Amino acid sequence: xxxxxxxxxxxxxxxxxxxxxxxxxxxxxxxxxxxxxxxxxxxxxxxxxxxxxxxxxxxxxxxxxxxxxxxxxxxxxxxxxxxxxxxxxxxxxxxxxxxxxxxxxxxxxxxxxxxxxxxxxxxxxxxxxxxxxxxxxxxxxxxxxxxxxxxxxxxxxxxxxxxxxxxxxxxxxxxxxxxxxxxxxxxxxxxxxxxxxxxxxxxxxxxxxxxxxxxxxxxxxxxxxxxxxxxxxxxxxxxxxxxxxxxxxxxxxxxxxxxxxxxxxxxxxxxxxxxxxxxxxxxxxxxxxxxxxxxxxxxxxxxxxxxxxxxxxxxxxxxxxxxxxxxxxxxxxxxxxxxxxxxxxxxxxxxxxxxxxx
Numbered sequence: 001x002x003x004x005x006x007x008x009x010x011x012x013x014x015x016x017x018x019x020x021x022x023x024x025x026x027x028x029x030x031x032x033x034x035x036x037x038x039x040x041x042x043x044x045x046x047x048x049x050x051x052x053x054x055x056x057x058x059x060x061x062x063x064x065x066x067x068x069x070x071x072x073x074x075x076x077x078x079x080x081x082x083x084x085x086x087x088x089x090x091x092x093x094x095x096x097x098x099x100x101x102x103x104x105x106x107x108x109x110x111x112x113x114x115x116x117x118x119x120x121x122x123x124x125x126x127x128x129x130x131x132x133x134x135x136x137x138x139x140x141x142x143x144x145x146x147x148x149x150x151x152x153x154x155x156x157x158x159x160x161x162x163x164x165x166x167x168x169x170x171x172x173x174x175x176x177x178x179x180x181x182x183x184x185x186x187x188x189x190x191x192x193x194x195x196x197x198x199x200x201x202x203x204x205x206x207x208x209x210x211x212x213x214x215x216x217x218x219x220x221x222x223x224x225x226x227x228x229x230x231x232x233x234x235x236x237x238x239x240x241x242x243x244x245x246x247x248x249x250x251x252x253x254x255x256x257x258x259x260x261x262x263x264x265x266x267x268x269x270x271x272x273x274x275x276x277x278x279x280x281x282x283x284x285x286x287x288x289x290x291x292x293x294x295x296x297x298x299x300x301x302x303x304x305x306x307x308x309x310x311x312x313x314x315x316x317x318x319x320x321x322x323x324x325x326x327x328x329x330x331x332x333x334x335x336x337x338x339x340x341x342x343x344x345x346x347x348x349x350x351x352x353x354x355x356x357x358x
Contacts, residue, residue, distance in 0.1 A: 001041040007034040053168055058161045065168045072164045076192045078120040078127035078155035079106075081224070082134070085144040086114055093137040094118065094146060096130040103127075103134065103148070109224070117224070118148065120155060127155045128217065152224045153193035154216045179246040181302075184211060184233075187244045191232055193225055196256075196298025198342070207239070209251045212343050218294040220345065221255035229253045256297070259340055260349030261290060261308060262332050265317055266356045268325040275353040278322050285316040287348045294345045308346050309337040317353075327356070 010030045011020045020026055050060040062072055080103060082094070092105045103118040120127030133147045159167075176182035181199045188197040188211055195216035203210040213221050213229060221229075234243045234251035241247035263286060267275065289312055297306055314329045332338050332349075340346065 001038055003031075003034045003038040006037050007031055010034065053165065053172075058164075061161065061165060061168070065164070068168075068172060070168050070171055072161075073156065073159040075123035075158045076156045077123050078125075078130075078151065079153040079193075079224075080118050080120070080127075080130070080148045081109065081150040081152050081222075082116045082118045082146065083149045084114045084116065084146050086142060087111070088114075088116065088140065088143065088146075090116075092140065093121075094134040095137055096132070096134050096148070098132075099126070099130055101127050101130055102137065103130075115149075117152060123155060124157045125155050125217075150222060151215075152222045153228065156192065156216050179209075179249055184209065184245075188213065188229065188233065191229055193221075194229065196295070198256075198297075198300065198302050200302050204252075207248050207250055209245070209249050211251060211253045212256050213253065214256050214294060214298055214345065218291055218298060218345075220258045220347075226253050226255055254343075256294075256345045257341075257343050258347045259344045261338070261346045262349040262352075263313055263329065264352045264354070265314065265329045266327045266354045267317065267323055268327075268356055268358065270322050270324060273322050275355050278320050279351070279353060282317050282320045282323070282353060283348065283351050285320055286313055286351060289313065289316045290346045290348055297345050302342060305342045306340045306344070306346065307337050308340065310335060 007027075007030060010033075011027070014020055014026055018024075018026055049055045050057060051064075053061060053064050056064060058072075065071065082103070082105065087108075088105055090105050090107070094103050094105070095101065096103065102121045104121060105116050106119050107117045109115040109117055120130075128151055131148050131151070133145075136143065136146065171186060174182040174186065176186045181201065184199045185197055188194055193215055194213055195218055196214035198212045200210040200212070202208060211229070211233065213226070215221055215225065230251070230253040232243055233253060234245040234249065239248060239250040243251075245251045267278070267282075269275070269278065290308070293306055293308060300306075308331060310329045310331050313331055314326045317323060317329070318326045329335070
């Protein structure tokens, strides 16, 4: 419905005996109206687009989702495990020099080891990668060492629009009800730091449920994160309905089991280069493939399991710059593939690259 088409339609309703040429009184009187109507048709299409979950922009998508009590997740802060040479006061602030992020001491984990839970003041996933020495923002007399040794609960960025859209569609299509598998998945995935879960029903007799989890970065979960999920779903005394699990369900929460994948490959390199020149990139490529498989695990059912194939490892290394060819790839000694158990996910163990000549 362009302005010209609308103008032409209006002219068909004018008496043929009147002058309808461009510049005539009738033409000049109707042309502005045609332009306004054309814009109204455009806006009508825009409004119609915003009415559907599959096509709405973020703000209108959030409004539609809110009708079903579904909301986009806000950014969250990373929780890490800090180790110190001595006890430190709660509330003490430390900075990670490489990024400038500040972490606040929130709770003591182990008094004998001087370990504490620290929370990043900056929301988002960027606070997840700060492992190493940290410095007190204000001087602490007698403190000899301070470092972050482990990520407890990953921080998350604000939920991406398309991820949110997919979650809305998934939740609206799911049959989550009264402690069935979809209900557990929906509740567990809503907990900060959780990116994947498998639900095993009646795994140890009637009324028992096992939840196997991964973090939002698709890594195995820390002991503290497992404890947080257990507390949220089915705290002691178990089976009494004090958490999100229904009364009568005894829930056990565990992390997925990491299986190291040891890779050996022969590589043909461009002239003048050694395996040292490509090792870091090759390791990153293989690690990315294995992370993708861990993400695939999060989308599987409880009766499915992962298969890691040497061909995909070969492809990951072959796409590394400076690599001409890759041969004789083995993974954990196998030349074709390895199969993992339902609760297992792959992590990169050792990567051995052997240079060969033509």
